[in-house]
Amino acid sequence: MKKTLSIFAVIMIFTAAIFSQGFKVKATGEQTFNFADERGRNQATFFSTTPLEDITGLSNEVKGSVTFSVSDVKTLKGKISVPVSSIKTGIDMRDGHMRSPAWLNAESFPEISFEIKKVNDVKSVADNKITVKVIGDFTLHGVTKEVVADATLTFLDESEQTKMRAPGDLLGVQAKFNVKLSDYGVNNKIVGQKVAENIEVSVNIVGNNAK
């Protein structure tokens, strides 16, 4: 009887570990993390590669927030956005082309955004690290389409080290997904075919839950 109970307990612990869908950290309940960072350390990038040139577009003005239950990451909801005017590519003239009506049209469509709809494939990598597939609405050039992003979420309890960045617990989010420009009505041939049709979008952001 004792042996059966032990085996049952081991199976239960093992099952709980496999199907764990939350962080094992000090914080509990629903938490909201804000990604505003005055020092511009949060960033969204796009990467385009063509035989002629590789281009990295970078914005350090990412804003937004996410809310989720610490014990269940599947409850994740929120929105992240980036002003088109904040994207830099390292060449002023190209930045001007990118913001122009012929391309991203920053005046008519000033914001690029990602709104989280659903979270799938939650896998616990460590007590404070989880990988997920985030399904959300990506809006670019005024066109909204559903995309799936591979994301890694890392939770750090507040400590002397984390306070150097921001008060409260910290949540690091790294996410990547691919976008086909023509799906969003963006003609990549405008700038002399120097931009790839498929570009990789990635986000590296850190938020804090201090109220």
Place this chain on the structure above:
Amino acid sequence: MNKKQKIVATIGIIFIVIVLIIWQAQGGETLTKTQVLIDKTTDLDRMLGVENKQYVDRYVLGILPSGTGSVYEILSASTLSGFVVVLSGVLIYLFRNKKKETK
């Protein structure tokens, strides 16, 4: 070719070779850049699983100019080489004329 013309041609070729060496040494970029991406990821960023890259002002010579907004954008391996070729051509022509006049 007289001696002066040979000196002009040699200096021109050496200048172009130096420009091409500088261009290659700076990464052989297609377009001239006035800003480059620098990795500023900290230990805390690594603990949080994120990276932090920032554009900083730095000049990188490309094979082609990146714009017309400033002299820095116009400068490139091709514009510098083209300028040297034109200048050398003019000087070689002028030196040839002077030689004819002295005769």
